[in-house]
Amino acid sequence: MSVYSSPSSNGAQAPYVIGIAGLGTVGCGVIAILQSMERELADKIGRTILVKMVSAQNRAKERPVDIGRYQWVDDALEMADDPEIDCIVEMIGGSDGPAKALVEKALANGKAVVTANKALMAFHGAELAKAAEGQSLFLGFEAAVAGGIPAIKILRESLGGNRVTGISGILNGTCNYILTTMRESGRSFDDVLAEAQALGYAEADPSFDIDGIDAAHKLAILCAIAFGVKIDFSTLPVTGIRHIQAGDIAYATQLGYRIKLLGLARSDAHGKVSIRVEPCFVKADSQIGAVESVFNAVIYDAEPVDRIMVVGRGAGAGPTASAVLSDILDAAQGAVLPVYARPCDQLVTLDKEFATRQQDEESRFYLRLRVLDVPGVVADVATVLKNYQISISVVSQEGRAPKQPVDVVFVLHEASEKSVADACRDLSELQSVLERPTVLRIEDL
Amino acid sequence: MSVYSSPSSNGAQAPYVIGIAGLGTVGCGVIAILQSMERELADKIGRTILVKMVSAQNRAKERPVDIGRYQWVDDALEMADDPEIDCIVEMIGGSDGPAKALVEKALANGKAVVTANKALMAFHGAELAKAAEGQSLFLGFEAAVAGGIPAIKILRESLGGNRVTGISGILNGTCNYILTTMRESGRSFDDVLAEAQALGYAEADPSFDIDGIDAAHKLAILCAIAFGVKIDFSTLPVTGIRHIQAGDIAYATQLGYRIKLLGLARSDAHGKVSIRVEPCFVKADSQIGAVESVFNAVIYDAEPVDRIMVVGRGAGAGPTASAVLSDILDAAQGAVLPVYARPCDQLVTLDKEFATRQQDEESRFYLRLRVLDVPGVVADVATVLKNYQISISVVSQEGRAPKQPVDVVFVLHEASEKSVADACRDLSELQSVLERPTVLRIEDL
Numbered sequence: 001m002s003v004y005s006s007p008s009s010n011g012a013q014a015p016y017v018i019g020i021a022g023l024g025t026v027g028c029g030v031i032a033i034l035q036s037m038e039r040e041l042a043d044k045i046g047r048t049i050l051v052k053m054v055s056a057q058n059r060a061k062e063r064p065v066d067i068g069r070y071q072w073v074d075d076a077l078e079m080a081d082d083p084e085i086d087c088i089v090e091m092i093g094g095s096d097g098p099a100k101a102l103v104e105k106a107l108a109n110g111k112a113v114v115t116a117n118k119a120l121m122a123f124h125g126a127e128l129a130k131a132a133e134g135q136s137l138f139l140g141f142e143a144a145v146a147g148g149i150p151a152i153k154i155l156r157e158s159l160g161g162n163r164v165t166g167i168s169g170i171l172n173g174t175c176n177y178i179l180t181t182m183r184e185s186g187r188s189f190d191d192v193l194a195e196a197q198a199l200g201y202a203e204a205d206p207s208f209d210i211d212g213i214d215a216a217h218k219l220a221i222l223c224a225i226a227f228g229v230k231i232d233f234s235t236l237p238v239t240g241i242r243h244i245q246a247g248d249i250a251y252a253t254q255l256g257y258r259i260k261l262l263g264l265a266r267s268d269a270h271g272k273v274s275i276r277v278e279p280c281f282v283k284a285d286s287q288i289g290a291v292e293s294v295f296n297a298v299i300y301d302a303e304p305v306d307r308i309m310v311v312g313r314g315a316g317a318g319p320t321a322s323a324v325l326s327d328i329l330d331a332a333q334g335a336v337l338p339v340y341a342r343p344c345d346q347l348v349t350l351d352k353e354f355a356t357r358q359q360d361e362e363s364r365f366y367l368r369l370r371v372l373d374v375p376g377v378v379a380d381v382a383t384v385l386k387n388y389q390i391s392i393s394v395v396s397q398e399g400r401a402p403k404q405p406v407d408v409v410f411v412l413h414e415a416s417e418k419s420v421a422d423a424c425r426d427l428s429e430l431q432s433v434l435e436r437p438t439v440l441r442i443e444d445l
Numbered sequence: 446m447s448v449y450s451s452p453s454s455n456g457a458q459a460p461y462v463i464g465i466a467g468l469g470t471v472g473c474g475v476i477a478i479l480q481s482m483e484r485e486l487a488d489k490i491g492r493t494i495l496v497k498m499v500s501a502q503n504r505a506k507e508r509p510v511d512i513g514r515y516q517w518v519d520d521a522l523e524m525a526d527d528p529e530i531d532c533i534v535e536m537i538g539g540s541d542g543p544a545k546a547l548v549e550k551a552l553a554n555g556k557a558v559v560t561a562n563k564a565l566m567a568f569h570g571a572e573l574a575k576a577a578e579g580q581s582l583f584l585g586f587e588a589a590v591a592g593g594i595p596a597i598k599i600l601r602e603s604l605g606g607n608r609v610t611g612i613s614g615i616l617n618g619t620c621n622y623i624l625t626t627m628r629e630s631g632r633s634f635d636d637v638l639a640e641a642q643a644l645g646y647a648e649a650d651p652s653f654d655i656d657g658i659d660a661a662h663k664l665a666i667l668c669a670i671a672f673g674v675k676i677d678f679s680t681l682p683v684t685g686i687r688h689i690q691a692g693d694i695a696y697a698t699q700l701g702y703r704i705k706l707l708g709l710a711r712s713d714a715h716g717k718v719s720i721r722v723e724p725c726f727v728k729a730d731s732q733i734g735a736v737e738s739v740f741n742a743v744i745y746d747a748e749p750v751d752r753i754m755v756v757g758r759g760a761g762a763g764p765t766a767s768a769v770l771s772d773i774l775d776a777a778q779g780a781v782l783p784v785y786a787r788p789c790d791q792l793v794t795l796d797k798e799f800a801t802r803q804q805d806e807e808s809r810f811y812l813r814l815r816v817l818d819v820p821g822v823v824a825d826v827a828t829v830l831k832n833y834q835i836s837i838s839v840v841s842q843e844g845r846a847p848k849q850p851v852d853v854v855f856v857l858h859e860a861s862e863k864s865v866a867d868a869c870r871d872l873s874e875l876q877s878v879l880e881r882p883t884v885l886r887i888e889d890l
Contacts, residue, residue: 029749033606033607033749037606037608041605041606043783043787043788043791044605044782044783044786044787045605045782046783142603148750149753150595150598150599150602150603150753153598153599153602153603154595154598154599157598157771157774157775158587158595158598158768158771159771160486160489160490160770160771161478161482161486161766161769161770161771161773161774162767163482286735287732287735287736287740287756289735290730290731290732290734290735291732295732302767303763304474304762304764304766304767305593305757305763305764305767305768306593306757306758306761306763306764307757307758308594308595308755308756308757309755309757310753310754310756311732311753311754311755311756312750312751312752312753312754313750313751313752317749318748318749318750318751319749319750319751321606322603322604322606322607322747322749322750323603323750324606325605325606325607326603326604326605326606328606329602329605329606330602333780333782334779335778335780337489337490337778338488338491341489342485342488342489343488346488
């Protein structure tokens with residue numbers, strides 16, 4: 001009998017044996033907690049958690065934790081074959097390649113899996129869930145969505161007796177940091193992005209974050225649990241924050257709003273789902289308006305709980321390690337919930353037309369036009385809007401600059417996304433309109 | 446073999462059989478969900494939840510749900526003796542009497558217990574936990590703290606791999622409603638309280654809420670899980686909101702703050718715990734400052750997650766029923782965690798001196814004095830403060846009223862609670878000071 005399956009010191013259950021693949025800051029953070037809180041964790045769950053094997057790309061790399069006491073394997077897949085290991089903790093990253101191979105093999109071999117990998121879950125979650133379901137295995141991915149925020153547990157467990165009608169979230173800390181810093185400093189997007197990159201808040205290639213892709217992956221994972229839908233990312237409307245100008249931020253502030261990149265998902269009374277990722281106006285004095293800098297937030301609208309909002313750090317070694325640990329503890333206690341809160345065969349792929357359909361949904365919009373300051377411009381714009389039955393709530397032109405380019409800002413009454421898009425196409429054709437109009441949804445969260 | 450232990454329709458586990466005691470709005474809310482979501486819930490957890498028995502004071506009372514299909518018992522204790530019942534759901538209320546008797550008997554008979562009863566858990570939680578622990582029984586009380594907010598689950602499960610260093614919360618919706626309405630309307634405490642009573646947001650005898658007792662019960666439950674401490678309520682410093690005047694709210698707003706009744710608990714690096722309930726200044730533009738009206742909020746500070754804040758409705762039938770359901774689902778899945786996240790024998794009763802000791806902790810304070818507007822008053826006050834080494838950050842007297850009573854408002858630099866209390870005692874003895882000084886802690890949350 002191996003040391004790994006002997007009864008634990010308190011005479012209770014056998015230790016829970018894990019293998020950790022990926023030893024970056026998060027992986028080392030997880031090990032640091034397992035080392036420093038070994039006894040408390042055992043007291044909490046009634047059994048010891050034992051790391052048996054670890055694996056990473058570079059064994060020799062200097063790390064803040066001692067990994068010498070664990071068995072090293074060059075090929076993480078070896079862990080999935082070890083009969084003593086109960087659970088594989090995957091922190092390699094990437095939607096395919098070694099991460100996917102490891103998780104698939106672990107599940108095939110009857111092991112629990114904990115992963116922090118949102119791309120993997122966004123693209124392959126349904127098939128992995130099916131593999132887990134077949135053998136009643138734990139598949140945890142709390143760390144994949146919104147870092148330290150227990151976004152998955154709240155949705156799947158705390159709201160287990162609810163019908164979820166909406167999920168709205170600030171799901172990308174890089175974007176929220178950029179937008180907050182632009183507001184506080186009045187600086188341009190490019191300038192603040194460069195600073196964020198220097199500070200390590202944004203990647204060298206920032207497109208994954210600032211184009212909304214990362215937020216879309218997280219929202220898709222939440223939607224699968226909340227609404228039972230599988231999402232084809234090619235059909236999901238995703239707009240990032242590259243086009244937000246310092247002026248938009250300033251106008252938002254003047255009007256009593258903040259600009260936030262939001263993931264928005266709704267399910268109506270007939271189960272019709274709408275999903276989008278885009279920068280929106282939210283009230284400055286609202287709860288979500290107060291979520292600034294690198295913080296993330298998730299708002300759940302559900303019956304009968306009404307509304308819950310959770311705020312926390314969406315990234316970083318500590319918050320992510322906290323979420324990974326939460327999953328490891330659940331796995332060690334034998335918690336096995338259906339991955340998407342329903343049998344996998346109940347998941348429905350969203351039809352391709354959903355994105356077109358949801359363009360008929362109405363909301364208020366902010367519209368900024370870069371125009372030549374000549375008489376009659378506002379009248380021309382108003383006529384175009386009228387052609388699409390769009391009513392104007394506020395028009396504002398700051399200062400005058402005859403025959404020079406100026407911004408004219410409109411707040412529009414409730415209108416469909418489609419009619420506003422059509423109007424913008426016509427507006428772009430007006431001679432006095434100099435740039436592509438900027439349109440931002442106003443969300444009364 | 447009884448119908449209650451036959452395999453469920455999906456061929457999986459046997460149904461989970463519950464008895465519900467107390468059929469007020471929450472109890473009926475729970476039944477409504479169990480009836481309308483029967484199939485979804487079974488899909489989620491792999492077994493059907495069956496209500497077998499119900500009990501309440503008045504069988505004949507008209508209710509929004511059909512209870513005719515369940516077995517009625519006049520004496521709830523009978524449920525605890527029924528061999529088919531797996532779980533007793535206690536929604537009777539009250540720290541002693543029938544609620545306590547039922548929960549004790551249920552645990553003694555090896556049944557899981559779900560309760561929404563904060564007074565019961567605040568006063569008898571430790572002994573009930575011990576009874577549950579002995580038989581590895583589920584004892585759930587998510588609904589006892591902050592209504593629809595998953596305050597317990599986040600603390601015990603999501604933060605399972607963290608060291609919690611602080612809990613701060615808006616834990617009483619009645620107080621938050623009163624303080625918010627006072628700010629928005631400029632009206633007096635008495636006036637707004639009367640309105641809250643008329644609207645059903647405050648009880649006919651409001652002292653339990655507005656004197657901070659309810660918030661203290663909830664904070665005590667959270668502290669037991671977070672820090673492993675048992676609290677003797679006679680030693681806990683609790684201040685309510687009766688003494689908050691319209692002027693205090695207005696000054697707070699001017700200074701960029703909101704007044705919130707907070708439950709505050711901290712644990713320092715040596716495990717020294719401080720706990721208090723009192724109205725505080727919080728920054729108006731902070732996340733907790735944006736939590737208004739009947740909403741509750743809980744902030745967790747912990748390593749390594751840093752900070753998580755959750756906001757939601759702290760009371761009401763829907764949010765409370767949501768929390769009760771969450772516990773029932775956990776119980777039905779066989780989740781059995783140590784009630785206070787550690788074996789019961791590790792709970793430590795806070796020594797009686799902790800309240801005295803924590804008076805040495807420093808923070809900033811707001812101080813309002815009702816004084817006679819005569820020359821030299823501020824100098825006299827400043828001299829007293831100087832005697833206790835208390836520095837003044839801001840002094841403000843709105844308007845002048847020679848020889849009439851006016852408010853003078855001070856913002857004090859970091860000082861210990863004790864020195865400020867001592868200074869206030871001296872200030873009260875000054876001839877020009879007309880009323881007991883109002884002191885409110887400034888919390889930079």
